[in-house]
Amino acid sequence: QQQVKQSPQSLIVQKGGIPIINCAYENTAFDYFPWYQQFPGKGPALLIAIRPDVSEKKEGRFTISFNKSAKQFSLHIMDSQPGDSATYFCAASNSGNTPLVFGKGTRLSVIA
Amino acid sequence: GAGVSQSPRYKVTKRGQDVALRCDPISGHVSLYWYRQALGQGPEFLTYFNYEAQQDKSGLPNDRFSAERPEGSISTLTIQRTEQRDSAMYRCASGGQVNTGELFFGEGSRLTVL
Numbered sequence: 001q002q003q004v005k006q007s008p009q010s011l012i013v014q015k016g017g018i019p020i021i022n023c024a025y026e027n028t029a030f031d032y033f034p035w036y037q038q039f040p041g042k043g044p045a046l047l048i049a050i051r052p053d054v055s056e057k058k059e060g061r062f063t064i065s066f067n068k069s070a071k072q073f074s075l076h077i078m079d080s081q082p083g084d085s086a087t088y089f090c091a092a093s094n095s096g097n098t099p100l101v102f103g104k105g106t107r108l109s110v111i112a
Numbered sequence: 113g114a115g116v117s118q119s120p121r122y123k124v125t126k127r128g129q130d131v132a133l134r135c136d137p138i139s140g141h142v143s144l145y146w147y148r149q150a151l152g153q154g155p156e157f158l159t160y161f162n163y164e165a166q167q168d169k170s171g172l173p174n175d176r177f178s179a180e181r182p183e184g185s186i187s188t189l190t191i192q193r194t195e196q197r198d199s200a201m202y203r204c205a206s207g208g209q210v211n212t213g214e215l216f217f218g219e220g221s222r223l224t225v226l
Contacts, residue, residue, distance in 0.1 A: 006154075034214070041219070042219060043116075043203055043205075043217030043218055043219050043220060044155065044203075044217050045216075045217065046214045046215070046216075049214070089154045089155070091154075098168075099145060099157050099160050099168060100145075100155075100157070100215060101157060102147075102154035102155045102156070103154050104152075104153055104154050105152070105153065105154050
């Protein structure tokens with residue numbers, strides 16, 4: 001049973017576009033929702049994270065939108081750049097009880 | 113070092129051999145996690161430690177897999193009697209807090225079982 005479902009699997013956008021990556025979760029006990037960014041040959045690195053007490057969090061060009069009732073959260077990248085081309089993973093955990101579970105990833109390509 | 117260090121970076125072994133993968137976490141980090149990442153997939157949880165105590169090993173695929181962190185710092189993931197299906201990238205991550213917060217991943221150990 002996949003605990004975090006991520007879509008789309010891959011995404012191609014033009015420079016300046018706003019790619020949106022979606023995740024859905026099932027475990028209502030999850031209370032921590034990070035997004036990780038991974039470049040080829042490197043380990044995943046934390047990009048931005050949200051907790052369910054807020055519906056949106058913005059850090060620079062990256063925004064997480066969180067819908068607790070729908071058990072969904074999404075990553076938006078404003079004014080995307082070729083340097084944003086990477087694989088993005090959503091994840092979720094129940095702080096203090098369970099380790100992070102990851103989605104299968106979205107391969108983003110931003111073309112100039 | 114400044115980041116999580118894993119060794120070896122690449123390991124090729126024959127089926128049936130034992131392998132040991134090492135993780136040196138960021139100094140002072142309490143939590144240490146082992147994940148396995150297949151090509152084109154997300155990291156899959158294997159096991160984790162808080163200090164030297166193994167908190168959860170529910171993700172270990174079978175009893176050929178084991179991990180230890182005897183002094184609460186360096187950890188070793190051991191795979192006995194390797195099989196071809198064990199071929200994957202094995203990633204270690206450490207965190208400064210117990211069970212919460214940011215995980216810092218190493219660059220991984222790529223295991224190939226022939």
